[in-house]
Amino acid sequence: xxxxxxxxxxxxxxxxxxxxxxxxxxxxxxxxxxxxxxxxxxxxxxxxxxxxxxxxxxxxxxxxxxxxxxxxxxxxxxxxxxxxxxxxxxxxxxxxxxxxxxxxxxxxxxxxxxxxxxxxxxxxxxxxxxxxxxxxxxxxxxxxxxxxxxxxxxxxxxx
Numbered sequence: 001x002x003x004x005x006x007x008x009x010x011x012x013x014x015x016x017x018x019x020x021x022x023x024x025x026x027x028x029x030x031x032x033x034x035x036x037x038x039x040x041x042x043x044x045x046x047x048x049x050x051x052x053x054x055x056x057x058x059x060x061x062x063x064x065x066x067x068x069x070x071x072x073x074x075x076x077x078x079x080x081x082x083x084x085x086x087x088x089x090x091x092x093x094x095x096x097x098x099x100x101x102x103x104x105x106x107x108x109x110x111x112x113x114x115x116x117x118x119x120x121x122x123x124x125x126x127x128x129x130x131x132x133x134x135x136x137x138x139x140x141x142x143x144x145x146x147x148x149x150x151x152x153x154x155x156x157x158x159x
Contacts, residue, residue: 005017005019005020006020007020007023007024007027007028009024009027009028010027010028074098074099075098075099075100075101076094076095076098076099076100076101077100077101077103078092078094078100078101078102078103079102079103079105080092080102080103080104080105080108081105081107081108082105082107082108082109082112082152083107085152086152086153086154087108087112087145087152087153087154089154090154090155091154091155091156091157092145092154092155092156092157093156093157093159094137094156094157094158094159095137095158095159096137096138096139096140096158096159097136097137097138098136098137099134099135099136100133100134100135100136100137101132101133101134102115102132102133102134103126103129103132103133104126104129104133105129106129111147111148111149111151111152112147112151112152113125113126113127113147114147114148114149115133115145115147116145116146116147116148117135117143117144117145117156118143118144119141119143119144120135120137120138120139120143120156120158121135122135122145125148137156137158139158140158140159141157141158142155142156142157142158143155143156143157143158144156
């Protein structure tokens with residue numbers, strides 16, 4: 001009769017070495033070594049730092065001014081884009097009585113192309129960047145601008 005072999009970890013008896021080898025590979029796989037854990041920890045740390053950095057950089061407040069005043073025709077030209085699921089810049093400052101021309105660039109799609117400033121009587125659908133939103137602010141104050149569904153919004157400040 002052949003000598004039986006047994007698993008030293010769980011004390012089970014097997015009829016041959018092949019059966020024991022299969023058992024060990026299935027039941028007693030090699031555990032992570034401290035060196036492997038250190039590598040995994042380093043990679044997780046690097047990924048967390050990269051993701052955090054991305055959110056810190058892209059999470060800036062959505063304010064700013066991108067007015068390009070055309071002195072020849074005395075028009076305040078503004079270009080809006082789409083960033084962080086909203087219009088960018090999110091706050092615009094313009095001067096009262098001077099015509100404003102807002103361009104919605106190629107990053108703006110869908111209902112965001114329907115541009116409204118209720119307090120100033122502006123309601124325009126800009127099908128593409130060549131169709132600009134033109135108006136002359138006739139009163140001072142802060143006015144909300146929004147898309148047709150009010151999913152995107154911002155503030156225009158008339159000084």
